[in-house]
Every structure is written in structure tokens, then in C-alpha cells.
Amino acid sequence: MLSIGKLSGLTGVKVPTIRYYEQIGLLPKPERNEGGQRIYDNTSRERLNFIRHARELGFPLDDIRELLALSDDPDQSCEAIDALAKRQLAEVEHRLVRLNALHKELERMIAQCTCGTVQTCRVIQVLGDHGLCEADHRTMTSHDIERECLT
Amino acid sequence: MLSIGKLSGLTGVKVPTIRYYEQIGLLPKPERNEGGQRIYDNTSRERLNFIRHARELGFPLDDIRELLALSDDPDQSCEAIDALAKRQLAEVEHRLVRLNALHKELERMIAQCTCGTVQTCRVIQVLGDHGLCEADHRTMTSHDIERECLT
DNA sequence: TCTTGAACCTCTAGTTACTAGAGGATGTAA
DNA sequence: TTACATCCTCTAGTAACTAGAGGTTCAAGA
Structure with a gap:
């Protein structure tokens, strides 16, 4: 109790x-x-x-x-449970791929910054122009951005 | 226009x-x-x-x-900008660590499932008893779970 | 010029998984 | 008995949008 x-x-x-x-x-x-x-x-x-x-x-x-x-139904097949677990695994894998891409790009951006004035700031430049990226982090849709809340 | x-x-x-x-x-x-x-x-x-x-x-x-x-203030030092970028990088790294742990545990759980009945389902067993995990995914507080929405 | 359909407008409410706080009742130890 | 912790219910707030209602404006074709 x-x-x-x-x-x-x-x-x-x-x-x-x-x-x-x-x-x-x-x-x-x-x-x-x-x-x-x-x-x-x-x-x-x-x-x-x-x-x-x-x-x-x-x-x-x-x-x-x-x-x-x-x-709650111990005699049933656990197929449905497995399916849920696999879906979750897939979701986690998807997010890992994406996060790894973000990580790489953030690191690159920060490493390139010479820490001078805003005018020459690499971070601002890169954020303003995706062309300066290695472009691999744009492998997601806006739906992915939303979905980030799921895990 | x-x-x-x-x-x-x-x-x-x-x-x-x-x-x-x-x-x-x-x-x-x-x-x-x-x-x-x-x-x-x-x-x-x-x-x-x-x-x-x-x-x-x-x-x-x-x-x-x-x-x-x-x-908007091009002559200022870009220190503050760098700080924001670094904080974001740290956040992403934190999430990567955690997601990797989840991934490992989910994979392990799914691999161990013999796909029989619910009664013997490894997924259910593991979810019900954290002791069956390799325990490395519990390196986060409830605050971390919330915070997962941040990236 | 008229019409029709796409694109636009504002506004409210819903999503996920909680947390924070108000205002008050109950339980427990000294 | 008196604090004080813990409990109760209720409402509202968080992030970053999305969905939908109900209505207006624009642009192209007849």
C-alpha cells in the first residue's frame, strides 16, 4: 500500500x-x-x-x-509487440542518421569560425546560405523537423 | 515582389x-x-x-x-553567436549519446525475442524490468526525456 | 465582363507529454 | 494542538507548428 x-x-x-x-x-x-x-x-x-x-x-x-x-493477453502471439518495437527502432535509427548529419555540420561551422566580428562570422554565413554546407543534413522534410519530438 | x-x-x-x-x-x-x-x-x-x-x-x-x-549588428564580436552554436552542438551531442544507448538497447531487445507468445515475449519482459537491460540508457533524468523535443 | 477556382485572409483549437501554480484538504510527528 | 509535508482538483502554459472553419481576393479563360 x-x-x-x-x-x-x-x-x-x-x-x-x-x-x-x-x-x-x-x-x-x-x-x-x-x-x-x-x-x-x-x-x-x-x-x-x-x-x-x-x-x-x-x-x-x-x-x-x-x-x-x-x-494483458499472455497467450497471443507477440507479433504485434515486435512490430511496435521495430517501428520504434526504425524511428530511432532515422533520428540518429539525421542527428549525425546535424552534428557534423555544426562542428564544421563552428570550426571554421575565426571568432572575429559578426560581419565575417562563419556561423551566420552558413546559416544564411545552405550552399556553404556539405548539404547532407537536408535529407529531411519539414515533417521530419516536426517529428523530432517523438523520441 | x-x-x-x-x-x-x-x-x-x-x-x-x-x-x-x-x-x-x-x-x-x-x-x-x-x-x-x-x-x-x-x-x-x-x-x-x-x-x-x-x-x-x-x-x-x-x-x-x-x-x-x-x-543585425555587423561590427560586434561574434562571441555570442559562437556561444549559441556551441550550446546547440552540445545539445546535439547529448542527444546522440542518448539515442545511441536507446538504439543499442532496442536492438538487443528485439534480437532476443523468439517471436512466440506474449507470455514469453522478451520485449515485454525487458520493458517491465530494467534490470534486464545493459543499463546504459538510464543515464538521463526525466528532464532529458522532456528535453528531447529540443532538437 | 463574368465566372470559377486557386490562393489568400483571420481566428480558434488541436497536437505531445508533461510542468507550474492556485487554492484548499488531509496526514503525521512533536 | 500545531505545524508542515503531502495530498487533492482545476486551469493554464510549454514548443513549434498543423488543421479547419468561414470568408475574401486574384488571375485566367469564355
Whole structure:
């Protein structure tokens, strides 16, 4: 029997975040004591640990919701679970490619700066003219820029 | 003299995004024709290209705002600009480290899955128990998870 | 000149995964 | 009993846009 604060301490998930997960239906509504405060058991703790770990691996909450639902049916094939995991892997790989390109370009830009005045600043020049780049970081659409929030 | 649509086509920035940049003061308010439609010149185009390129390199809009302000004063030292670029580089590096850890762990997890039933699914097991990980992906705080949106 | 369809306008609300804060109730240790 | 920590609900804010409603203007063809 755990208060929300204890649960938070045990799982590393902040108290408001736990309430948020409950609000969006990721965690079931827990029992309450006479005063109306939430009380949790070990099942909640395990579920929250699962969520936290999946979040750490970059899974979006909607995927986690699915993973939890799928894991509730132990005799089913784990194909769907694998598919979700593979999609997440692909997403991470996509982002790695892109981040590596950014990294390279940022390093190059900074290395070339002679640190004089703004007028001759290489950083400003490069930002103003993509032609000065090695051009490999433009392998993404505007959709990619948005999607950066996903992991 | 460009309509917002032409400017969009030339820069690769979507029409609503251009209006959004104007709204938040990143782009100056352009002239209007008699009908009230926006008309742009090459200065706007350059500024928008600058913004787009900086966004592609992962700079947040607030940093871009600063970069633009700094670049308007050509005789100043470019120290502040360099500092922003270096901060961005550090951010990207931080994210790369983390993404690499995620990638490794996801791959390991997927490789170990024998693709049977949910009951024996390695993916579910690992997600439920961080002890089964090689533990190197937990090198971040909850603040890091949030911050993932920054690039 | 008229018409039609594309492109434009403003405004509000939605997205993700939370966090912050207000204003108040409850639990616990001295 | 008295602090004080912890809990409660609720609303609003974050980044960087996107989507859609409902209406106006522009440009080209008949």
C-alpha cells in the first residue's frame, strides 16, 4: 500500500506525471483512502515501471498504451509487440542518421569560425546560405523537423 | 515582389508556418497589397532562408531570434553567436549519446525475442524490468526525456 | 465582363507529454 | 494542538507548428 509520493519515489516518475497517466487512462484509477487520497499496490508499481522504461526507450504514450493492452493477453502471439518495437527502432535509427548529419555540420561551422566580428562570422554565413554546407543534413522534410519530438 | 505562396515555394517553408513566424515576431510584418495580401521582397526571403536553415540544424526559435538580432549588428564580436552554436552542438551531442544507448538497447531487445507468445515475449519482459537491460540508457533524468523535443 | 477556382485572409483549437501554480484538504510527528 | 509535508482538483502554459472553419481576393479563360 503506497501513497502517490512513495510510488513516485520508488519508480522515479513524478507525482503530477502519475496523475496525468491516470487522467489519460494509462494507469487505472487507484483505490482511495477515507480522506480521498490515492493508494497503490505493487501491480500499479509494476505497470508504472513498465511505462517509465518504455518512455525511456522513446516509445510514445500511445504505443505504450498498446503495449500494455497487448501484454494483458499472455497467450497471443507477440507479433504485434515486435512490430511496435521495430517501428520504434526504425524511428530511432532515422533520428540518429539525421542527428549525425546535424552534428557534423555544426562542428564544421563552428570550426571554421575565426571568432572575429559578426560581419565575417562563419556561423551566420552558413546559416544564411545552405550552399556553404556539405548539404547532407537536408535529407529531411519539414515533417521530419516536426517529428523530432517523438523520441 | 512575392506572394506568400511564392515565398513558400522558394524557401520550402509552409505558408501557415510563415504566418506563424510573423505572428511570433520572427519575421517582420510585410507590406500588403490593396486587397490586404502579404507581399515580400528578397530581404524577407533571405531572413526566412536563414530561419529555415537554423531550424534544420535544430536551433530552437528563441535561439534563432537571438541569432537574427545579433546578426543585425555587423561590427560586434561574434562571441555570442559562437556561444549559441556551441550550446546547440552540445545539445546535439547529448542527444546522440542518448539515442545511441536507446538504439543499442532496442536492438538487443528485439534480437532476443523468439517471436512466440506474449507470455514469453522478451520485449515485454525487458520493458517491465530494467534490470534486464545493459543499463546504459538510464543515464538521463526525466528532464532529458522532456528535453528531447529540443532538437 | 463574368465566372470559377486557386490562393489568400483571420481566428480558434488541436497536437505531445508533461510542468507550474492556485487554492484548499488531509496526514503525521512533536 | 500545531505545524508542515503531502495530498487533492482545476486551469493554464510549454514548443513549434498543423488543421479547419468561414470568408475574401486574384488571375485566367469564355
